[in-house]
Amino acid sequence: MAARSTRVLMSCSSPSLGVQPAAVNGWGAEGQCWELSAWMRKRKDANAALLSNFEVFQLLTDLKQQRKESGKSKQSSGQQNLNTIMYETMKYISKTPCRYQSPETVREFLIAMKGHKLTKAEKLQLLNHRPVTAVEIQLMVEESEERLTEEQIESLLQTVASILPGDPEEQQRDSAMETEGRSSQ
Amino acid sequence: MFVLVEMTDTVRIPPWQFERKLNESIAEELNKKLANKVVYNVGLCICLYDITKLEDSYIFPGDGASHTKVHFRYVVFHPFLDEILVGEIKSCSQDGVHVSIGFFDDIVIPPESLQQPAKFDEAEQVWVWEYETEEGAHDLYMDIGEEIRFRVVDETFVDTSPTGPSSAEASTSNATEEVQKKEAPYTLVGSISEPVLTGTGEETAKDWS
Numbered sequence: 001m002a003a004r005s006t007r008v009l010m011s012c013s014s015p016s017l018g019v020q021p022a023a024v025n026g027w028g029a030e031g032q033c034w035e036l037s038a039w040m041r042k043r044k045d046a047n048a049a050l051l052s053n054f055e056v057f058q059l060l061t062d063l064k065q066q067r068k069e070s071g072k073s074k075q076s077s078g079q080q081n082l083n084t085i086m087y088e089t090m091k092y093i094s095k096t097p098c099r100y101q102s103p104e105t106v107r108e109f110l111i112a113m114k115g116h117k118l119t120k121a122e123k124l125q126l127l128n129h130r131p132v133t134a135v136e137i138q139l140m141v142e143e144s145e146e147r148l149t150e151e152q153i154e155s156l157l158q159t160v161a162s163i164l165p166g167d168p169e170e171q172q173r174d175s176a177m178e179t180e181g182r183s184s185q
Numbered sequence: 186m187f188v189l190v191e192m193t194d195t196v197r198i199p200p201w202q203f204e205r206k207l208n209e210s211i212a213e214e215l216n217k218k219l220a221n222k223v224v225y226n227v228g229l230c231i232c233l234y235d236i237t238k239l240e241d242s243y244i245f246p247g248d249g250a251s252h253t254k255v256h257f258r259y260v261v262f263h264p265f266l267d268e269i270l271v272g273e274i275k276s277c278s279q280d281g282v283h284v285s286i287g288f289f290d291d292i293v294i295p296p297e298s299l300q301q302p303a304k305f306d307e308a309e310q311v312w313v314w315e316y317e318t319e320e321g322a323h324d325l326y327m328d329i330g331e332e333i334r335f336r337v338v339d340e341t342f343v344d345t346s347p348t349g350p351s352s353a354e355a356s357t358s359n360a361t362e363e364v365q366k367k368e369a370p371y372t373l374v375g376s377i378s379e380p381v382l383t384g385t386g387e388e389t390a391k392d393w394s
Contacts, residue, residue: 051188128186
């Protein structure tokens with residue numbers, strides 16, 4: 001890696017970074033109040049990109065792997081917040097349908113969704129929640145009665161169910177019930 | 186639910202960490218500063234996504250540490266308006282149902298946004314939704330630990346920075362009063378006043394079809 005270039009300021013003036021110190025309070029998951037003073041952060045773009053649950057799941061899994069590999073070389077006191085938030089977020093996301101997803105399924109899903117004319121937020125919600133009933137679609141898609149006919153809603157449900165993998169146990173149960181039904185006829 | 190926020194900050198690396206790779210030190214410092222903390226008008230910061238740009242590091246007189254301006258992207262929990270979320274009921278009180286998502290606890294569903302008609306059962310301290318079908322009235326108890334699907338209706342950011350000396354004087358005069366009530370810096374208001382928003386199973390959907 002290239003040598004870090006550092007410059008020592010010979011002037012006696014205070015660091016002219018052009019920002020003022022501001023105190024920021026934050027809350028930990030346990031409800032403790034953390035207080036810190038920091039140079040004010042400039043927020044460039046509040047919503048640079050929406051992230052799906054699956055992307056965050058991947059990121060946290062990779063981060064956890066990295067930290068495990070690098071060993072316990074970090075002081076635990078500073079990392080406690082990160083550990084807490086990572087654990088809680090992973091616990092929550094692992095209960096959502098995104099744990100069965102992969103980059104290929106997400107890509108397939110988005111390509112299939114192109115024809116349905118849904119907004120980015122609606123596609124994201126479908127991806128995160130994997131609806132199985134028509135009422136759920138009505139919740140997530142705004143004004144679905146006007147924008148989508150019943151057949152479109154059905155086809156949307158079909159696409160979601162076929163492309164996005166669901167709980168494998170449930171799917172086995174459903175297919176078992178189906179074969180039973182067919183054999184009894 | 187999650188957004189990527191581009192931010193800029195100056196990171197201070199103390200001299201005893203100079204032997205480590207700069208990127209690693211900076212990532213660790215940023216996570217130490219921001220992870221699990223609420224940034225005003227942005228949201229609850231989760232973890233660092235990546236570092237976009239590192240500017241030159243400076244050492245200032247009197248301080249041996251290096252200061253580096255960093256442009257980076259952070260994963261932030263900030264649900265958009267009208268988003269559907271799934272949470273767990275933490276508690277019920279007169280001012281509504283308190284829901285938690287595990288990593289974020291300050292979600293309230295006020296009584297007006299509950300499925301009407303709803304009443305508060307004082308004995309069990311739970312909200313009850315009485316819905317009527319042809320067979321008669323059924324009571325749906327919103328018990329603690331139950332999964333609930335709700336729509337985000339509003340969000341509030343409160344600046345919890347410490348106040349100046351003038352208000353500190355006023356508070357010392359009320360020293361006998363309890364400790365000042367801690368305000369949550371980021372609260373979400375949810376609503377379940379739509380069909381199929383209570384519960385996440387298919388049973389509720391079948392009731393409505």
